[in-house]
């Protein structure tokens with residue numbers, strides 16, 4: 001939520017009180033240099049105790065509400081027929097409008113089941129943009145992803161409110177050129193993660209749905225950040241200005257054949273789900289649920305988390321909840337723009353995204369600029385971000401690096417976890433780093449896994465730049481900062 005100050009300025013404001021906290025500490029710069037080196041310059045391999053502010057992801061890290069925690073206490077641990085499942089099914093019906101729901105242990109499990117059920121070797125899945133795990137499951141099933149984003153979607157400096165829109169002309173052409181039979185489904189991602197959490201509009205969703213229905217192609221919506229996309233529709237699409245987040249979500253769902261989500265984001269619980277009103281689609285997926293996840297009434301989730309997800313689904317429709325991260329991210333992004341630090345605009349749904357190409361143009365893509373920038377940010381601030389660029393893209397079949405279309409470092413802003421002073425601290429350190437950007441160099445692999453290499457890959461600096469950066473930092477801030 002934003003509140004208007006007497007000066008007229010709009011300030012994002014916390015619509016909650018903090019009741020339980022986790023302590024954090026800021027290790028000195030020498031220790032940060034050591035830990036990022038030991039972690040192979042991969043922020044995934046850092047430990048919590050070495051991190052000051054953890055902005056790796058909003059997945060499973062949003063603060064839960066008192067109502068979610070209390071709901072966990074009434075969880076029913078039956079293997080089959082758990083009452084917790086029926087409370088989830090009620091929430092899915094009320095909030096999303098779907099009759100059939102299958103819990104899964106997290107979002108990628110839903111992606112696995114969908115790929116397993118609908119993708120045959122040689123098939124295509126058409127998307128507004130891919131996400132790492134969704135693409136991996138389609139590739140593993142022998143399919144291929146075609147991304148049909150619009151002009152300007154990849155421009156990092158923009159005022160396009162809906163960079164997540166699918167290009168309808170490209171969609172129509174892809175169906176015509178490849179034939180309906182080759183297309184397993186169309187997937188729309190609510191706030192496209194890898195291009196900066198950018199939303200799609202309702203108008204675009206309606207049009208994609210109309211085209212998909214004409215050809216009888218199922219439209220699948222990845223709604224991991226559904227409430228944030230709905231909030232952006234309310235704020236940015238004139239037709240929806242006076243509508244509630246609930247109304248917008250229900251209309252979105254009316255255009256969708258299959259909905260799935262990682263419950264770890266908008267719903268603030270560790271789980272996921274697949275939902276639909278089409279019984280025949282549900283019946284095709286259901287047999288695989290106990291094979292890969294668990295029985296239909298728990299799907300690999302703890303029943304405590306099922307209860308929390310049921311409450312989280314209802315809570316995400318509150319204006320104060322749907323807007324929480326988005327408003328602070330917008331503040332974060334605007335502060336960096338004021339300081340001249342290159343970020344993705346307009347602000348998106350899950351994080352503030354730095355544009356590594358504009359930040360450190362001297363580092364070639366072959367040396368993973370976004371990975372190097374994520375390491376440099378950790379070294380100078382203790383803030384952990386995530387590389388979203390070439391490192392997050394696996395090699396092609398011939399073993400060549402596939403250069404990503406964007407080189408981003410994402411500083412996620414988990415909902416209701418960090419405060420304004422955390423943002424101001426991070427802005428200050430990023431401003432310092434940008435002024436010293438010439439000191440940052442590249443990275444190269446020393447140990448590279450064959451799939452989703454960004455999770456476990458280890459790298460080293462291509463020159464002693466981390467040392468030079470740490471020395472410059474010490475000269476300005478002293479040993480202990």
Ligand SMILES: Cc1ncc(COP(=O)(O)O)c(C=O)c1O
Nearest residue numbers: 059106107108131193224262264
């Ligand atoms: C858009 C999107 N889809 C799917 C997933 C995968 O979900 P999970 O991490 O719960 O497996 C994520 C995770 O970040 C995501 O952002």
